[in-house]
Amino acid sequence: MYGYGYGFYGFDRTYILLIIGMLLSLAASAKLKSTFAKYRRIRSASGLTGAEAADRILRAAGITDVKIRAIPGSLTDHYDPRTKTVSLSQDIYGQTSLAAVGVAAHECGHAIQHAVHYAPLEMRSAIVPVANLGSSLSWPLFLIGLLAGIRPLTTAGIVLFSLAVLFQLVTLPVELNASSRALHMLEGTGILGSAETKGARKVLTAAALTYVAALAASILQLLRLLILAGGRRSDD
């Protein structure tokens, strides 16, 4: 639906911003896939599975009320603060690769953030509802405002979209911090040796890049909204 209704103004050149954002996201996800594929073939010397590594990390951090479970899918791993559950995809849960142990440790990093009330995580949880509202309502409001010439609606669309961008901005430190906690714990608890930790670090860095790309793509989309709104304003 992007760009809908602009045909009669000629080619919408701001489309290029969307394409750049899409290319960044594609490049980041391709990099993650190839890095993950490489390190899922390398087993850790300790032989612990993702689930066992997660259990050891949580206990080492003094966390006893977080559950670890297996879920279907690939790279669907996450930590849910509401249910205090580390959910690991089948591959991660039962495998002993550097990739599996690294991703499992990363999700434990989120559980530790939750336990220590890490401020960016709390801020992120607090803005989830507005960010969801923002991403679903921003485009319809923006387009109606633009096409019908109702400026407050256009502005509301931009503000709502900014909330979704803010959410992604706050996500970044949360993700980076979870990975740094993860690598620290992996080495500190002896789950991985220092050479192995480098492999896990590569996987987690590639995962972090997908968040950077998503943020960049959103900022480009926001820029596009601002350009479209500004361009229409000068036409009025």
Ligand SMILES: [Zn+2]
């Ligand atoms: Zn994460």
